[in-house]
Amino acid sequence: MKTLFSLLLILASSLSHASEDPLRAQVQTSDAWRFAKLFQAGKTSAEDLQAGYLDGAGRGVQIFTPNRIHDAAHLARQVEKRRADYAHAIATCLPLAESLNGELRAIYLAYRGLLPELPLPAVHWVFGAGNSGGTAAPDAQVLGLEVLCKAGTTEAEFRRSMRSFFAHETAHTWQPRPAADTKDWLLLAALKEGTPDLLAELVTGFDPDPAREAWARPREADLWRRFLADREILLQGDKDAANQAYRRWFANAGATFKGLPEGWPDELGYWVGRNIARAYLARAADPRAALRELLAARDPAALLAASGYAP
Incomplete structure (x- = not known):
C-alpha cells in the first residue's frame, strides 16, 4: 500500500500540469534573448537587469530567480565578474537554441513511449548567475545558458550534452518533494x-x-x-x-x-x-x-x- 500511495502521489502531481506535444515541443528562448540584448547594449547594471530582464520575465526566469539568480544586484555582480562566459554563450550557443528542437522532440518521443502517462514539461533557456546549469519545477525545466555553454565546446558536443540535459531535467519534473521526516x-x-x-x-x-x-x-x-x-x-x-x-x-x-x-x-x-x-x-x-x-x-x-x- 505504501508503494502504491507513493506512485499515486507522483502521478497525481504530474498530471496536474499540461503536457508538451512531443512532436511540437520547442525550446523557449524569449527571456534569453531579452538578456542578450541588454548585455550587448552594455546595460548590465542592477537597475537595467531588473527593468529589462527580471520585470515581466517568463516562467523560466521566475523559477530561476529565488535560489539561483537571487536578485538583480547579485546577477549584476556575477555578470561583471564573468563577462567572457556570458559573451561566449550569447555569441556561440544562443543562436543554436532553436535548432535544438529536434533533439528535444527526440527525447520527448522516447519518454512518451517509456512512461506515457507522465506529462512533458516546457523547456526554457535563461541566463542565470553562473551557478546552475539547470533546474526543474513540476511544469518546466530551465537551463542556464552561461553555465552549459562552456568555452571551447563544439556544436556537436553542445548538442549531445543538451540531449542529456533535456532528459535529466525532465525526470526531475516528475519527482515529488521529499517527505518532511526524511533523514537519509x-x-x-x-x-x-x-x-x-x-x-x-x-x-x-x-x-x-x-x-x-x-x-x-x-x-x-x-x-x-x-x-x-x-x-x-x-x-x-x-x-x-x-x-x-x-x-x-x-x-x-x-x-x-x-x-x-x-x-x-x-x-x-x-x-x-x-x-x-x-x-x-x-x-x-x-x-x-x-x-x-x-x-x-x-x-x-x-x-x-x-x-x-x-x-
Missing part, C-alpha cells in the same frame, strides 16, 4: 539525481558523463565504502560533519577536500545513485513500475536493499 539525505540525493541520469542514459543511448564513468568504475568498491561511511555521518546528525560529508558527493563544483583520491569528479553522487537505480531496475519484474518507484523514492533504504547493490 545522502542516499535520497543519490537516487534523486541518479535516477534522472539513468533515464537520460535509457532515452539517449549514451552515458551522460563518460569522463566520470571512466574515472569511477575501476574504483567502484572503494567509492561505495566511502559513500556508506558518509551516509552514516549524515544519519548521525552532526551538522558540520554532515555538511562536509554531503559536499564530497554533491554541490561541490570547484571544491577540494583532503583525503580524497586524485581526480575526484564533481557531483560523484549522481554516479553512485545511477548504479543503485540500474541495479534496482535490473531486478524488477516490471521495469516501468520500477522506474516509477525510483522516481518517487519514498523509501530510499528499501530501494537500496531491493536493488542488491553492494560492490
Whole structure:
C-alpha cells in the first residue's frame, strides 16, 4: 500500500500540469534573448537587469530567480565578474537554441513511449548567475545558458550534452518533494539525481558523463565504502560533519577536500545513485513500475536493499 500511495502521489502531481506535444515541443528562448540584448547594449547594471530582464520575465526566469539568480544586484555582480562566459554563450550557443528542437522532440518521443502517462514539461533557456546549469519545477525545466555553454565546446558536443540535459531535467519534473521526516539525505540525493541520469542514459543511448564513468568504475568498491561511511555521518546528525560529508558527493563544483583520491569528479553522487537505480531496475519484474518507484523514492533504504547493490 505504501508503494502504491507513493506512485499515486507522483502521478497525481504530474498530471496536474499540461503536457508538451512531443512532436511540437520547442525550446523557449524569449527571456534569453531579452538578456542578450541588454548585455550587448552594455546595460548590465542592477537597475537595467531588473527593468529589462527580471520585470515581466517568463516562467523560466521566475523559477530561476529565488535560489539561483537571487536578485538583480547579485546577477549584476556575477555578470561583471564573468563577462567572457556570458559573451561566449550569447555569441556561440544562443543562436543554436532553436535548432535544438529536434533533439528535444527526440527525447520527448522516447519518454512518451517509456512512461506515457507522465506529462512533458516546457523547456526554457535563461541566463542565470553562473551557478546552475539547470533546474526543474513540476511544469518546466530551465537551463542556464552561461553555465552549459562552456568555452571551447563544439556544436556537436553542445548538442549531445543538451540531449542529456533535456532528459535529466525532465525526470526531475516528475519527482515529488521529499517527505518532511526524511533523514537519509545522502542516499535520497543519490537516487534523486541518479535516477534522472539513468533515464537520460535509457532515452539517449549514451552515458551522460563518460569522463566520470571512466574515472569511477575501476574504483567502484572503494567509492561505495566511502559513500556508506558518509551516509552514516549524515544519519548521525552532526551538522558540520554532515555538511562536509554531503559536499564530497554533491554541490561541490570547484571544491577540494583532503583525503580524497586524485581526480575526484564533481557531483560523484549522481554516479553512485545511477548504479543503485540500474541495479534496482535490473531486478524488477516490471521495469516501468520500477522506474516509477525510483522516481518517487519514498523509501530510499528499501530501494537500496531491493536493488542488491553492494560492490
